[in-house]
Each structure stands twice: as structure tokens, then as C-alpha cells.
Amino acid sequence: MPAEPVNVNEFQQLAKEAIPKMYYDFYAGGAEDEFSLKENMEAFRRITLRPRVLVDVSRIDLSTTVLGFPISAPIMIAPTALHKLAHPEGEVATAKAAAACNTIMVLSFTSTCTVEEVASSCKAVRFFQLYVYKRRDVAAVLVQRAERNGYKALVLTVDVPRLGRREADIKNNMIAPQLKNLDGLFSTQVESDKGSNMERFANQTLDASLRWEDIAWLRSITNLPIIIKGILTGEDAIKAAEVGVAGIVVSNHGARQLDYSPATISVLEEVVHATKGKIPVLFDGGVRRGTDVFKALALGAQAVLVGRPVIFGLAAKGEAGVRRVIEMLKNELELTMALSGCPRVKDITRSHVRTEKDRLH
Ligand code: FNR
Numbered sequence: 278m279p280a281e282p283v284n285v286n287e288f289q290q291l292a293k294e295a296i297p298k299m300y301y302d303f304y305a306g307g308a309e310d311e312f313s314l315k316e317n318m319e320a321f322r323r324i325t326l327r328p329r330v331l332v333d334v335s336r337i338d339l340s341t342t343v344l345g346f347p348i349s350a351p352i353m354i355a356p357t358a359l360h361k362l363a364h365p366e367g368e369v370a371t372a373k374a375a376a377a378c379n380t381i382m383v384l385s386f387t388s389t390c391t392v393e394e395v396a397s398s399c400k401a402v403r404f405f406q407l408y409v410y411k412r413r414d415v416a417a418v419l420v421q422r423a424e425r426n427g428y429k430a431l432v433l434t435v436d437v438p439r440l441g442r443r444e445a446d447i448k449n450n451m452i453a454p455q456l457k458n459l460d461g462l463f464s465t466q467v468e469s470d471k472g473s474n475m476e477r478f479a480n481q482t483l484d485a486s487l488r489w490e491d492i493a494w495l496r497s498i499t500n501l502p503i504i505i506k507g508i509l510t511g512e513d514a515i516k517a518a519e520v521g522v523a524g525i526v527v528s529n530h531g532a533r534q535l536d537y538s539p540a541t542i543s544v545l546e547e548v549v550h551a552t553k554g555k556i557p558v559l560f561d562g563g564v565r566r567g568t569d570v571f572k573a574l575a576l577g578a579q580a581v582l583v584g585r586p587v588i589f590g591l592a593a594k595g596e597a598g599v600r601r602v603i604e605m606l607k608n609e610l611e612l613t614m615a616l617s618g619c620p621r622v623k624d625i626t627r628s629h630v631r632t633e634k635d636r637l638h
Contacts, residue, residue, distance in 0.1 A: 282593075284609075285565055285586040285602050291593035292363070299449040300362040304588045306533070308441035313532035313540065317563030320540030324572050325631045329618030337611045341622045343580050344430055344502055344523055344557070346402045349379035350607045351622055352570055354599075355531075355561050355582035356406035356432060356506075359453060361389035363592035371591055372399035374599035378607070383432050383582065386419065391457045396426035404430040406506070408437065409491070411484045415462055420499045422458075430523065431499060433492075434530070436507030438485035441534035446473035453478070492520045504559070507534075509544050511551030514558075524557040524579075531562060531584045542573060546632070549577030567609025574622065575630040 282288050293301050307314030339350035354375050361367035368390040375382035376399045383404040384395050392405065405423035409416045420431065445451075453475040456465040467478045495503060502523030508514050509529060517525045527548050529538040541562030549558050560578035564570060565586060573581050583606065590598035619625045 282601070282605075285590070285605050288586060288589040288593050288598065288602060292589035295592045296363060299451055301592075302445035302449055303359070303443075303451055304357075304363065304585060304592070306443050306445040307531065307536070308443055308533055309536035311532065311536065313529055313536050313538050316540040317529070317532050317542070318540075318565060320543045321563055321566075321569045321572060323633050324542065326568065326571070326613075326617055327629050327631055328616055329629075332618035332620065334615040334618060334620050336620060337614050338621045339607060339611055339614070341580060343381060343559070344504075346381065346429060348381055348402070348580070350610060351574060351578075351580035352564075352603060352606050352610070353380055353559070353580055353582045354382040354587050354603075355584040356383040356385035356434070357531075357584050357588055358385050358387035359389050360588070360591060361454070363588050364595050366595060368395050369398045370596040371587060371599050372401070372403065374590075374596045374603065375399065375403075376401035377596075377600050378603040380603060384428070386434075386458065387453075387456050389454060389457050391460075392419065392422045392426050392428070394457075396428070403428050404432050404504070406432040406434055407495075408434060409484045409487050409495075410482045412463075412482075413484070413494075415459065416495075417498050418462065419458060420495075420501070424499060424501060428501070430502045430504055431495070432504045432506050432526065433495060434506045435487070436528065436530045436534050437479070437483060438487065439483065440476045440479035441530070441536070443473065443476070443533060446475060449473075451475055489516055489520055492522065508548055509538060509541070511547045514548040514551040518552050518555040522556065524559060525552070526559040526561060526582065527578070528561045528582075542569075542576070545573060545576045545578060546627075564606070567606055567611070567613045570606060570610045571613045571617065571619075571625060572630050574625045575627055576632075577627070 341351045368388045372395045386408045405428040451473040504524040506526035508525045557579045560573045561582035590602035
């Protein structure tokens with residue numbers, strides 16, 4: 278029997294052994310050269326910590342809030358597609374783990390359990406991630422269903438006007454299953470005997486004409502707060518604040534879209550400065566350690582979202598695996614805060630990290 282993992286990275290190998298290669302490659306892979314995929318993690322390594330001593334750290338409080346919703350730690354579950362390819366219970370297992378860890382799960386639009394199934398299995402606060410298709414009525418239906426089923430916010434993903442080129446999926450002739458939320462609306466199966474059928478489906482279906490002006494349309498069909506996911510520049514952060522969304526996620530989609538987009542941690546501070554504190558900034562990309570969470574908070578993120586480690590935990594050990602992944606990150610963050618002299622999340626400040634830019638000055 279393989280040894281129990283002692284950190285979230287060790288779940289990756291277990292996941293690789295647990296599921297078919299085509300699915301593992303789909304989860305693990307990035308776009309084209311996978312430069313940004315490596316950079317998302319490498320850039321964290323170039324940031325060091327500036328710990329303070331002789332602070333009372335006998336009690337560490339990880340709790341925080343996101344859009345006013347209390348969570349046990351600033352670590353949330355990112356929206357990721359197709360959880361049933363990792364484990365038969367799919368997103369329901371992930372949602373149960375989120376509830377057990379008292380954190381927020383963002384359910385992917387492209388899930389293999391429905392909005393309703395996940396809602397009835399999970400008491401925790403849930404957000405719903407949205408893609409906008411050419412057929413806008415589909416988004417409208419899904420938004421209504423999310424509202425009816427108690428999802429508390431919409432996370433509009435804006436970095437997929439077309440699908441990035443994921444070469445592993447092309448080589449594997451990746452075939453995605455029917456997307457459960459779209460049952461009865463339309464078939465997500467497209468004819469293709471070569472390449473990634475997901476890429477073909479996405480490119481036929483996604484509305485590549487979506488613009489900033491369309492946020493008003495989305496607002497007109499929902500009362501839920503809207504978070505924009507996929508911001509990488511100060512310019513777009515300013516626009517997001519101007520159109521009045523409830524928050525943004527600094528994200529390069531786990532490096533699955535535009536290769537050579539910057540490591541997300543390297544642009545977080547630029548984005549935070551641009552928002553001037555007007556809207557909360559969430560963060561994802563490459564978070565694998567409690568120290569990574571700490572660094573993102575120090576650079577101004579309110580919380581981080583975790584993608585692949587959650588899927589690897591799910592593939593390796595189902596709900597218990599996801600729980601373990603979140604607990605490991607929480608435990609590591611708690612220790613990092615203790616060793617850095619930060620008893621509460623709000624004690625983590627810019628002066629607790631040294632970035633490459635700081636070293637140049
Ligand atoms: C994703 N991501 C994603 N994002 C989104 O808005 N909707 C989605 O359906 C998906 N699907 C998806 C599938 C897989 C397999 C991965 C790895 C990622 C992106 C995700 O929300 C998040 O931005 C990244 O996963 C964060 O990077 P890490 O934590 O995986 O390094």
C-alpha cells in the first residue's frame with residue numbers, strides 16, 4: 278500500500294495511479310508549452326517570508342469571510358469540471374468535503390452532478406460558476422436554477438472566449454461526458470473521431486462576443502452578487518470595479534487557457550493596487566502549500582481557491598481525500614502564521630513577504 282500523503286503534492290501521484298491516463302492528463306495538463314503551468318508554482322518559490330518573533334501565537338485564528346460569508350479559513354474550492362471522471366460520486370463528494378471543512382465550494386458550470394444534486398447534498402455556502410454560451414437562454418436558465426437552489430454568488434469566468442489548446446487532450450482524443458446541468462437543454466456531445474471533442478464543443482458553443490457591457494445583462498437577470506474570474510491586469514481590475522461587480526478572481530485558469538500568461542502570484546499585487554480596495558480580490562493558481570496561501574494573503578488576496586489538489590484528493594480517496602487536502606493546507610497555513618507572528622488572518626500584511634521586485638529596489 279502506498280504511504281499516506283504528507284502534503285497535497287503527494288496526492289497527485291495517487292491520483293495518477295487511481296484513474297485512466299486520459300482523465301489524469303485532462304486534470305493535470307495546461308495549455309501548449311505549459312510554461313504558465315510551471316510558472317504558477319515556480320513564482321511562489323521566488324517569494325520569501327519575513328517572519329516576526331515574540332508575538333503571542335499561542336492561539337491562531339484562521340477564520341475569515343468572503344462576501345460576508347464566514348468560512349473556517351481563507352481557502353476555497355475552485356470551480357473545476359467533470360468530477361465524476363475522478364470519482365463516481367463526483368461533485369457531490371467534493372461538496373460534502375467543503376461542508377465538512379466549513380468552506381465555500383464554487384460549483385463548475387461544466388459539472389457532472391447537477392446544481393440541484395449538489396445543493397441537496399451540501400449545507401455549506403456554495404457559489405455557482407457560469408460560462409456564457411451563444412445561446413444566452415442557457416445561462417439564464419442556469420442562473421435561475423442556481424438562485425432557486427441557494428447558491429450565494431455567481432462566478433463569471435471570463436478567460437474562455439475559446440478553449441485553450443491543451444495538447445494532451447488532443448493527443449488522447451479526450452471525450453467529455455454529457456454535461457449534467459445541460460440535460461434537456463441541449464446535447465453536449467459533438468461528432469469527432471480525432472482530437473479533443475471538448476475543444477470542438479467549447480468552440481462551437483461559447484459566446485466569444487461577451488464584453489464588459491454584458492455584465493449589465495447578467496445583472497439584469499439575477500440578484501446574486503457577481504464575481505469575475507480571470508483577471509490578470511490592473512487595467513481590467515479597474516474596469517471590473519467600474520462595472521460594479523462584487524469581487525474578482527486573479528486567475529489564469531490554472532494555466533489551461535493562454536500559455537505565457539503570467540504566473541498569477543506575480544500579478545496579484547498589481548491587481549490589488551488597481552482596485553484601491555473597492556472590491557475584494559480572490560486568487561487562484563499554483564497554491565500547493567500553506568505558505569502559498571500566506572503569500573497570496575500578504576499580497577492582498579482575501580482568500581485563495583484551490584483547483585487541481587482538490588481533484589487529485591477526490592481521485593485518490595473520494596470525499597475523504599478532498600477533506601484531507603483542505604485540512605493539510607489549513608494546518609500548514611496555521612503553522613506558517615504561528616511561525617511568522619500572525620495570530621489572525623488580518624495580521625498578515627505586505628511586510629511579511631519579500632518578492633523579486635522588493636529585492637531589485
Ligand atoms: C479548471 N478551471 C475551471 N475554471 C472555471 O471557471 N470553470 C471550469 O469548469 C474549470 N474547469 C477546470 C478543470 C480542471 C481540470 C482544472 C485544473 C481547472 C480553473 C480553476 O477554476 C482554477 O482557476 C485553477 O484550477 C487554479 O489553479 P490550480 O489550483 O489548479 O493550480
